[in-house]
Amino acid sequence: MISLSSIPSHSPAVVFRRINDEFLLIPLTDNIADMDSLYRLTETGAFIWELIDGELSVGDITSKIVEEFDVEKDIAEKDALEFFSKIQEFLQFREP
Amino acid sequence: MTVDIVIAGRRIRLQSEEGVTLVPDERFRAFAVPSDVNPYMFIDTAPGILADADPGSNYAVIPFMAGETDPDLVVDVEFGAGEIPAWAVKVFDARLMEEFPGGVRNSGEPFWEVFRDDEAVRTRVFLRDPERSAVLEMPHGKMQWRIFADTLHNAIDSRSPQKPYPTDHQPPDHSDNTSGAQPQSGPGHDNSGTPSVTEAFATEHMTQTSGDDKSRVHSRTGLTPDRHGSDLSAEDASADISDITVDPLPWPLDGLLLYFLFSRAGDIMIHGSGVVAGGRGWLFTGRSGSGKTTLAGIFDGADDRVIHDDRLVLRREGGRWVMHSTPVYRNDEPRTAPLDHLWVIRHGAANVSEPVAGAEAVAMIMANCIQQNWDPEAAARMAAAADDLAASVPVSRLSFLPDGTVRDYLLLRATDDKTVAAGALLEMLDGGHAVTVTAGGYSMWPAIRPGDTVVIAPCGTSLPEAGEIAVLRRDGGYVIHRVTRVISREGVLLICTQGDAVTREDEPAGTAMIAGVVRKIIRSGMEIHQHRRLLPRRVNRLAAYIASVLSGYSR
Structure with a gap:
């Protein structure tokens, strides 16, 4: 379960590339049948993706979202948790 | 013996020990060249400059010229089953994908697989005969590979891609009468340009024969007549190495070898x-079924040149991207042309072309690339290449009607006369007037997007500073790029510029090349403030999902 204290890092099973304001995520696979999707992070997703460094927690990242964008903390937390759960196949989490 | 095959300008040297005769499949015939000439010297891409170019087109018949002959890749072809070491890790498993009307499905049948260990990457393909497989061995960091081709040339897999063009069918003949250098395929046809090697290629008729006709194959090869008895048959394969005739690139190993070569x-x-x-x-x-073949047919029917209608290689060559044909069908031949526009297509109710850019364009390109996403380095290289391609060549989404009107639509779209407009703009700036233009390209994406209104002021005697966006005279037109720095070289001031979305800096320009400076960018009636970041209403909109089915791995 991802919480605000969870610390995300990028999974080695994904290759990513910044393209202008966005990120393209390419999942690695060992099987042709699983190789059917690329993922695209829009500008705000890219902002979060770049903050993921294996040190900052979901809560730390949320604070930076609030600093960067005009959004209230509780909304940012809820959205950040939802976002992390959506892209969790590209992440590894540890608890502090 | 040695056989050189040049595909997309990359020379593959297949070599075998004495006694093993290499007989590549018919589809490589036009790609084989004598090993002492360089068939691929791309002089220039402008119309009319190429030695053997068709008049009025920038298509090049690959000129045969003497020159550098070092291969890009050497492949030692050995007869026999290749071993996969027990400790090698299987990193990819591909099952046979079957095409059916409306798409592709997984048959579950083993097709090919990739293994990796500290020494090498190896790929094994399963041929029709369950007792036979072929192995390609690629030692890390080396461009000398090995193929264990456990297949006689006439044991060629019946699954090889012959379906689109039945035996007696000539695919759309893209050649015309003005270029006499076109090799023609067909049983017994001599390719006068490459007599000694292409004779080694089994003709269509020959590959269809069995047992009794094999002596004819050998006499037709004309290469090792003394060693070939007429009694050779598949059953004798292991009997005597001196009697071995091998297909060095059995399908689908050929496509895999090309993938690894081009990917690297x-x-x-x-x-x-x-x-x-x-x-x-x-x-x-x-994707499969989106209309690639339909479109090729439309252009072919209008006497345009079709480079290839199934699988191409795109390469950055010098300053631009170039597309090349690859051998898929038995009468394919080397064809090449600079790439000016890439469309991702689908059938539609009208002809509509819409530009796409950035990550979306890169994703759309990658979704149609041939790839194996087990290797992070290969995936990163492909993404980098697709990024460069999307930043260099316009990419659009095209829906089209299958009735041929799409050709006129695209031609009309492409013939706006921009030169006249550019001349007028530069004249206005030189006269001290500010001008307003509508942006059309992507090189400054996302600061300037196609359709933005750009207000340009003359710069008079002052020079633009680093960070400002300048208008530079270029080749009778102009470009709008950002100034990265101003340098002094031997007392001469030079302005260095670069498009925001371009990975390379432009050639430094003298101050006389600066025509103006961008003062305002207006998008949808609003002046754009470059550094303001707008918050999406909900943060979780950020995870946009692209459901791109990456088709085509099976081939």
Whole structure:
């Protein structure tokens, strides 16, 4: 379960590339049948993706979202948790 | 013996020990060259400059010229089953994908697989005969590979791609009468340009024969007549090494070898139809069933040149991207043209072309590339190449009607006369007037997007500073790029510029080349403030999902 204290890092099973304001995520696979999707992070997703460094927690990242964008903390937390759960196949989490 | 095959300008040297005769399949016939000439010297891509170019087109018949002959890749072909070491890790497993009307499905049947260990990457393909498989061994960091081709040339897999063009069918004949250098395929046809090697290629008739006709194959090869008895048959394969005749690139090993070769070089292998129409190189890519073949047929029917209608290699060559044919069908031949526009296609109710850019364009290109996403380095190289391609060549989404009107639509779209407008703009700036233009390109994405209104002021005697966006005179037109720095070289001030979305800096320009400076960018009626970041209403909109089915791995 991802919480605000969870610390995300990028999974080695994904290759990513910044393209202008966005990120393209390419999942690695060992099987042709699983190789059917690329993922695209829009500008705000890219902002979060770049903050993921294996040190900052979901809560730390949320604070930076609030600093960067005009959004209230509780909304940012809820959205950040939802976002992390959506892209969790590209992440590894540890608890502090 | 040695056989050189040149595909997309990359020379593959197949070599075998004495006693093993290499007989590649018919589809490589036009790609084989004598090993002491360089068939691929790309002089220039402008119309009319190429030695053997068709008049009025920038398509090049690959000129045969003496020169550098070092191969890009050497492959030692051995007869016999290749071993996969027990400790090698299987990193990829591909099952046979079957095409059916409306798409592709997984048959579950083993097709090919990739293994990796500390020494090498190895790929094994399963041929029709369950007792036979072929192995390609690629030692890390070396461009000398090995193929264990456990297949006689006439045991060629019946699954090889012959379906689209039945035996007696000539695919659309893209050649014309003005270029006499076109090799023609067909049983017994001599390719006068490459007599000694192409004779080694089994003709269509020959590959269909069995047992009794084999002596004819050997006499037709003309290469090792003394060693070949007429009694050779598949059952004798292991009897005597001196009597071995091998297909060095049994399908689908050929496509895998090409994938690994081009992937390592940073090239792109893509499913699509490439054509040259109105002097422009266009590539249409899309999923199976999206209309690639239909489009190739439309352009072919209008006497445009079709580069290839199934699988192409895209390479950055010098300053631009170039598309090349690859051997898929038995009468394929080397064809190449600079790439001016890439469309991702689908059937539609009208002809509509819409530009796409950035990550979306890169994703759309990658979704149609031939790839194996087990290797992070290969995936990163492909993404980098697709990024460069999307930043260099316009990418659009095209829906089209299958009735042929799409050709006129695209030609009309491409012939706006921009030169006149550019001349007028530069004249206005020189006269001290501010001008307003509508942006059309992507090189400054996302600061300036196609359709933005850009207000340009003359710069008079002052020079633009680093960070400002300048208008530079270029080749009778102009470009709008950002100033990166101003340098002094031998007392002369030079302005260095670069498009925001371009990975390379432009040639430094003298101050006389600066025509103006961008003062305002207006988008949808609003002046754009460059550094303001707008918050999406909900943060979780950020995870946009692209449901791109990456088709085409099976081939």
